[in-house]
Amino acid sequence: MNFNIIDDIDKSNTSKTNAEEIIISKIRELIVSKQLEPGDRLPAERDLAKKFGVSRNQLRQAIQKLEFYGLVKKYPQSGTRVSNIGVTALKGMMSDILELQKPDFKSLVETRIILETNAVRLAATRRTEDQIRQIEEAHEAYSNKAIQGLEAVEEDLMFHLKLAEASNNSVINSLMLVITPEIITHFVKNKVCNKEENYLLIKEHQAIVDAIREKDVDKAVANLNDHFKELHRYCSE
The missing domain is CATH 1.10.10.10 (Winged helix-like DNA-binding domain superfamily/Winged helix DNA-binding domain)
Known part of the structure; x- marks a missing residue:
């Protein structure tokens, strides 16, 4: 050659x-x-x-x-x-x-909402017992730090990655893995997370977990949308 x-x-x-x-x-x-x-x-x-x-x-x-x-x-x-x-x-x-240009944060958030909404919809029907256990463990890890007022950005996003894994859709899971590091970096740099709302976030996470455990698709998506209210507002600005 x-x-x-x-x-x-x-x-x-x-x-x-x-x-x-x-x-x-x-x-x-x-x-x-x-x-x-x-x-x-x-x-x-x-x-x-x-x-x-x-x-x-x-x-x-x-x-x-x-x-x-x-x-x-x-x-x-x-x-x-x-x-x-x-x-x-x-x-x-x-x-x-x-x-290709480096995606702006708003685009990443919009993509995350689209991906995770579908991931939760699938997880509510496809999740295994082991996967629901991993979701609960991730939720507990986040809760333990959030209750103490400690930064728990990575634990929060790990919880959401476990939701994506439970979709048992390899493409959704891979795409979530691609965009998550950028979101973590932005959250830490700009301190997007409001520690005063930690208890509310814990409650919202728990509602998502419960719906997936019950395999209630509509409730799981509705609870995720409630959890994403601020993100939806951010994307509409």
Whole structure:
């Protein structure tokens, strides 16, 4: 394989985001020039990182991003291959990825509401006994800290992640895992949580737990909507 097309890459110190953009852009160039085609295996990580002028860690993060969007796929003992979805689609999707903007917090909250509403709806019918136990344990962990007036942002969101797990929908669960860290960061940085309302939040959590335990779909969704009143108000502003 000829890598002349990428030999002129800027090897200056770049940020993580810029490095990812460079790597994705150069992989796209390889596909456009037909040096890489759908189904082809990517070169060894060490060789590719050297040719791109980036660290192996930067390359790995960019490849993970492409894998997340389904543009490459890792195979056990066979390496990483370009997805077999056609050159035109690959070029277009990679261009879209390069143009993606970091989502604003409002968009993340709206997405969380959509995802979790559906997650709770499914959890109320699909949850297992072990999953309801994990939800209750997460609720207890949050309650123990909140009652003491301690910051419990991570415990709060862990409770909601357990609700997502109980949906037994792997896509919903994965998407919740993707957006949750950003929400945690924002909450901690901006101190969104009001400790004076901790007892109310505990009561609202408990109502959601009870409805899921009873497998009452309508009540579970209604209780979640009550819990999300402030978030709904935030999104409507």
